[in-house]
Amino acid sequence: MSLDDRKLEVLRAIVEDYVATQEPVGSKALVERHQLGVSPATVRNDMAVLEEEGYIRQPHTSAGRVPTDRGYRLFVDRLSRVKPLTPAERRAIERFLVGAVDLDDVVHKTVRLLAQLTRQVAVVQYPSLQRSSVRHLELVPISTTRLMLVMIADTGRVEQRLVELPGPTSADDVLELRRRINEKLAGQRLADTPPLVQSLVDESAPAQRLMVASLASVLLETLVERTEERVALAGTANLTRGGVLDFQGTLRPVLEALEEEVILLKLIDAVEPSTTRVRIGDENEIDNLRSASVVSTGYGPGVTILGGLGVLGPTRMDYPGTIATVRAVARYVGDLLAQN
Numbered sequence: 001m002s003l004d005d006r007k008l009e010v011l012r013a014i015v016e017d018y019v020a021t022q023e024p025v026g027s028k029a030l031v032e033r034h035q036l037g038v039s040p041a042t043v044r045n046d047m048a049v050l051e052e053e054g055y056i057r058q059p060h061t062s063a064g065r066v067p068t069d070r071g072y073r074l075f076v077d078r079l080s081r082v083k084p085l086t087p088a089e090r091r092a093i094e095r096f097l098v099g100a101v102d103l104d105d106v107v108h109k110t111v112r113l114l115a116q117l118t119r120q121v122a123v124v125q126y127p128s129l130q131r132s133s134v135r136h137l138e139l140v141p142i143s144t145t146r147l148m149l150v151m152i153a154d155t156g157r158v159e160q161r162l163v164e165l166p167g168p169t170s171a172d173d174v175l176e177l178r179r180r181i182n183e184k185l186a187g188q189r190l191a192d193t194p195p196l197v198q199s200l201v202d203e204s205a206p207a208q209r210l211m212v213a214s215l216a217s218v219l220l221e222t223l224v225e226r227t228e229e230r231v232a233l234a235g236t237a238n239l240t241r242g243g244v245l246d247f248q249g250t251l252r253p254v255l256e257a258l259e260e261e262v263i264l265l266k267l268i269d270a271v272e273p274s275t276t277r278v279r280i281g282d283e284n285e286i287d288n289l290r291s292a293s294v295v296s297t298g299y300g301p302g303v304t305i306l307g308g309l310g311v312l313g314p315t316r317m318d319y320p321g322t323i324a325t326v327r328a329v330a331r332y333v334g335d336l337l338a339q340n
Helices: 005-021 027-033 040-052 069-079 087-098 103-118 171-185 194-202 206-225 252-258 261-267 319-339
Strands: 121-125 134-143 146-153 158-164 231-234 276-280 292-299 307-314
Touching: 005 027, 005 040, 005 069, 027 040, 069 276, 069 319, 087 103, 087 319, 103 121, 103 231, 103 307, 103 319, 121 261, 134 171, 134 206, 146 206, 158 206, 171 194, 171 206, 194 206, 231 261, 252 261, 261 307, 276 319, 292 319, 307 319
Parallel strands: none
Antiparallel strands: 121 231, 121 307, 134 146, 146 158, 276 292, 292 307
């Protein structure tokens, strides 16, 4: 059956009170705190229907009720009005991020800021190399037979590798090689570079082909073969403040899950920057996190997605406030990367 507006308002009031007080909510308290316009007896009847439909439950013999995962889902889908951030919160985000000096700084400031603002566990993915383009390639001679290759992506991400050359190479040859690889690869998406790298070898003079081939193998490893993604995590201590997440009364499974980088990436796998994904309780595919909720979105300049970010916390989180914060931080990070 579909719920009428009054029962939806009762559910909204239960969710908001439970998130605020962390105590089961009774009909008397609802009538006192909210302008529901009906008697406690009517509210009790509405609560009985909500319980029968699986939106709330009675945790023990007290008169109070708490929302179920299904109740939170209905709240998020139909009832929660995303809280606008206050001007002070917006200024705090801007001030915190505007002083970032490089990509590492942006990511680490972002993840700390998210954890502080939401009081949850925050996860931020570094801009994905698979979605990046080459901004510049630098070759730094270390000795006559060894170079440092530095790749700077358009996102500001920097990768560096050592290149062992087959024999002594002059500084002029290194300069010429740097000019050629930038001419060929600058501005190209990393995923499109393999044939271009091969053409560098094919177009080389016979005397230089071995040297270029050595560089090409490291280039391919840097640009294409290194598919692992990096994430930053902050705020795990917030789990203890938010109540025990695990049904067995321990945080261990949740903490173990958060140690796995693959799991962290799955939590925030990038969605469109304008879209926020909320996964509640059993909607999480990872068993150890089925007593938690995850709010995530993608970030990047404009409509381009470079990575994902989000927060994890108990199912009784402040969804409207958390969704607003995750969206706002993602937007600021996207704008910041666009300026770089």
